[in-house]
Amino acid sequence: xxxxxxxxxxxxxxxxxxxxxxxxxxxxxxxxxxxxxxxxxxxxxxxxxxxxxxxxxxxxxxxxxxxxxxxxxxxxxxxxxxxxxxxxxxxxxxxxxxxxxxxxxxxxxxxxxxxxxxxxxxxxxxxxxxxxxxxxxxxxxxxxxxxxxxxxxxxxxxxxxxxxxxxxxxxxxxxxxxxxxxxxxxxxxxxxxxxxxxxxxxxxxxxxxxxxxxxxxxxxxxxxxxxxxxxxxxxxxxxxxxxxxxxxxxxxxxxxxxxxxxxxxxxxxxxxxxxxxxxxxxxxxxxxxxxxxxxxxxxxxx
Amino acid sequence: xxxxxxxxxxxxxxxxxxxxxxxxxxxxxxxxxxxxxxxxxxxxxxxxxxxxxxxxxxxxxxxxxxxxxxxxxxxxxxxxxxxxxxxxxxxxxxxxxxxxxxxxxxxxxxxxxxxxxxxxxxxxxxxxxxxxxxxxxxxxxxxxxxxxxxxxxxxxxxxxxxxxxxxxxxxxxxxxxxxxxxxxxxxxxxx
Numbered sequence: 001x002x003x004x005x006x007x008x009x010x011x012x013x014x015x016x017x018x019x020x021x022x023x024x025x026x027x028x029x030x031x032x033x034x035x036x037x038x039x040x041x042x043x044x045x046x047x048x049x050x051x052x053x054x055x056x057x058x059x060x061x062x063x064x065x066x067x068x069x070x071x072x073x074x075x076x077x078x079x080x081x082x083x084x085x086x087x088x089x090x091x092x093x094x095x096x097x098x099x100x101x102x103x104x105x106x107x108x109x110x111x112x113x114x115x116x117x118x119x120x121x122x123x124x125x126x127x128x129x130x131x132x133x134x135x136x137x138x139x140x141x142x143x144x145x146x147x148x149x150x151x152x153x154x155x156x157x158x159x160x161x162x163x164x165x166x167x168x169x170x171x172x173x174x175x176x177x178x179x180x181x182x183x184x185x186x187x188x189x190x191x192x193x194x195x196x197x198x199x200x201x202x203x204x205x206x207x208x209x210x211x212x213x214x215x216x217x218x219x220x221x222x223x224x225x226x227x228x229x230x231x232x233x234x235x236x237x238x239x240x241x242x243x244x245x246x247x248x249x250x251x252x253x254x255x256x257x258x259x260x261x262x263x264x265x266x267x268x269x270x271x272x273x274x275x276x277x278x279x280x281x282x283x284x285x286x287x288x289x290x291x292x293x294x295x296x297x298x299x300x301x302x
Numbered sequence: 303x304x305x306x307x308x309x310x311x312x313x314x315x316x317x318x319x320x321x322x323x324x325x326x327x328x329x330x331x332x333x334x335x336x337x338x339x340x341x342x343x344x345x346x347x348x349x350x351x352x353x354x355x356x357x358x359x360x361x362x363x364x365x366x367x368x369x370x371x372x373x374x375x376x377x378x379x380x381x382x383x384x385x386x387x388x389x390x391x392x393x394x395x396x397x398x399x400x401x402x403x404x405x406x407x408x409x410x411x412x413x414x415x416x417x418x419x420x421x422x423x424x425x426x427x428x429x430x431x432x433x434x435x436x437x438x439x440x441x442x443x444x445x446x447x448x449x450x451x452x453x454x455x456x457x458x459x460x461x462x463x464x465x466x467x468x469x470x471x472x473x474x475x476x477x478x479x480x481x482x483x484x485x486x487x488x489x490x491x492x493x
Contacts, residue, residue: 009408009451010417010432017414020433020473024347024379027311046355048311048348083391083405084349085434107411107434130412257359264310264356265332 005130018132018152021085021107022216025049025153025239029229029260030218032056032243034074036081042246045256049085049108051241052078057114057161058244058283061295067115069097075104087134092301093119102131108153109133111146113300114160114243121302126150136220138171138298140178141197143213148200154213156237157298158221161244163285165222165231167298172219172235182208221298224249224283226262226276233266250280303487306331306340308366310356312348312380316472320480334365342374342463342487345381347433347470350405353380354394363394370398372493374463374486382466383436399464400442407437407455407468419469421458422448424478430457430469437468463491 005013028048033039039050054070055063069090079086085107090097092111097118101109111124113136126133127150135146136157143154156175158168178197182204185193190208194201206214219232220241229240240263242256249255258275265271293299305321307314309330321328321344329336331343343366345353357363369375370385375398377385385396386403408415411434418427428449438456441447449458449467457468463486471479 007413007415009453010415012413012415014416016473017411017416017431017433020431020470021411021414023313023316023473024349024433026313026315026348027309028349028352043351044355046352048352079410084351085411102412105410105412132411260352261356261359268332 003128003130013130015150015152019215021132022134022153025085026216027264028239029256029263030087030239030241031246031256032241033078034247036077038247038252039078039081039086041253042256043082043084045253046260047084047256048239049087050078050082051087051089051110051243052106053089056244056247057297058163058248059161060114061161061286069094069101069115072100072104075101075106079105089115090124091115092117093122093124095124098124098129098133102129106131111135111151113157113297117300123149123301134218136298136301137175139174139197140182140207141199142301143175143217144197144199144203144207147203147213147215151215153216153218155218155220155241157301158219158223159288159291160221160297161286162222162288162291163224163245163248163283164288165224165228166288168219168221168223168232169235171221171298172232172237175213175217176236179207179212183211222288223259224285226258226272229259230262230266230272233263239263245283248283255279255282303327303341303484304329304339305484305487306337306343308343308345308353308381311352312346313470313472314346317344317346317378320472320477324477324480324484326484333360334362337365337369340369340373342376342483343369344483345375345377345384346472347379347381350380350383351393353384358394363396366396367398370396370464370492374465374483374491376465376467376483378467378470378472379433379435382468385464385466399459399461399466400445401438401459401466402440403436404439405436406434408432408435410434417451419449419451419457421479423482428471428478429474429476431473432457432469435468438466463487
């Protein structure tokens with residue numbers, strides 16, 4: 001779906017441009033930051049983008065309460081601090097927060113389950129926006145529903161703010177496994193499969209043809225070490241988000257740099273061993289099994 | 303013919319897919335030894351700060367400069383920034399071409415755009431995606447501007463075997479710029 005926006009130089013806000021920025025982020029690490037100083041540390045470490053937040057997911061868990069879009073002033077300060085793309089989160093279904101983020105000039109909006117959902121039935125219709133959206137998923141149906149709504153990038157949900165990679169692995173394996181199974185299906189089965197997983201038929205067909213999601217697919221939610229990042233890359237994602245894992249560790253700059261290197265050299269165990277050494281204490285973390293259902297952020301989204 | 307694609311970060315798979323379509327053998331370059339035996343190199347779009355820092359960490363800066371002195375190299379978007387001598391910001395640069403480049407010259411992502419660009423040497427306008435793209439402020443000495451937008455903004459340049467484009471031919475289905483780069487390799491430019 002094209003919007004037909006023009007800016008005097010050419011067409012803007014097309015799906016190709018939205019998805020294209022995500023293609024430029026591939027093989028990279030997107031880091032959660034809560035201050036301009038964090039953003040500069042992330043850029044210096046080699047982050048491909050930063051996610052501007054008031055609280056990292058680990059603190060949202062501890063402090064509780066309603067988690068909303070960040071203060072525009074903070075987002076503007078972070079935009080001014082770095083040359084790399086700046087992302088920010090809006091609540092699921094909160095299209096006005098999304099409009100505000102677009103007006104601020106953020107480069108990507110994460111319609112995120114980490115914030116408290118604003119709508120328990122509907123996600124944002126992302127097509128009319130000029131700014132691209134990234135959305136979380138746990139399986140192929142959820143990924144294709146979000147793409148159907150206009151998401152130009154997908155990430156696994158994992159379980160944010162835990163430092164436990166197990167859910168990110170589960171979701172990546174589920175999505176990638178679903179795609180592998182889809183590729184073995186004869187075409188006459190695709191409509192029923194689309195119905196079964198609640199996905200738009202044309203995106204099911206396209207995913208089968210491409211042998212991958214039609215947009216870039218990152219891992220997120222629980223990545224805390226260089227080895228975690230490389231694990232997700234070897235499983236087959238295009239890049240990683242690291243939320244609380246960097247700035248909740250004892251030496252954020254070194255850990256950030258190491259995770260960047262591990263994401264590039266994910267297939268080189270020698271380099272992974274070198275960069276994993278002497279990084280100090282990782283974030284303490286929470287075992288996902290210890291969470292009660294209400295504490296599981298990944299269940300948010302429909 | 304064997305072409306390397308710098309695979310530290312960014313849209314390297316799209317370049318590789320286009321080169322495969324053109325029947326070319328491709329090598330992913332992440333470490334200095336991967337440059338051995340290559341006839342040319344493409345530096346893809348991505349984040350130029352990330353690519354520069356990873357190149358520095360893995361001792362690629364001097365090997366890349368030495369390679370470029372004797373082979374064709376093409377930089378798209380971040381690759382163009384990385385090949386420039388001057389960008390007015392402090393980040394690792396190869397400093398190959400005598401060009402002045404401005405990063406994010408058209409604004410933020412909402413200002414990213416597509417248009418058709420007339421390029422010297424190509425028969426018809428080229429479909430170009432500008433994604434948080436840089437522009438050329440100046441090309442000096444041997445570097446020649448080979449494409450401008452309607453408003454005169456310079457978006458591609460060439461200096462013998464070195465080619466830079468602000469935009470992303472690897473995101474289109476149009477192979478003409480890849481074919482043009484391969485012709486520079488065949489001619490033995492810079493060799």
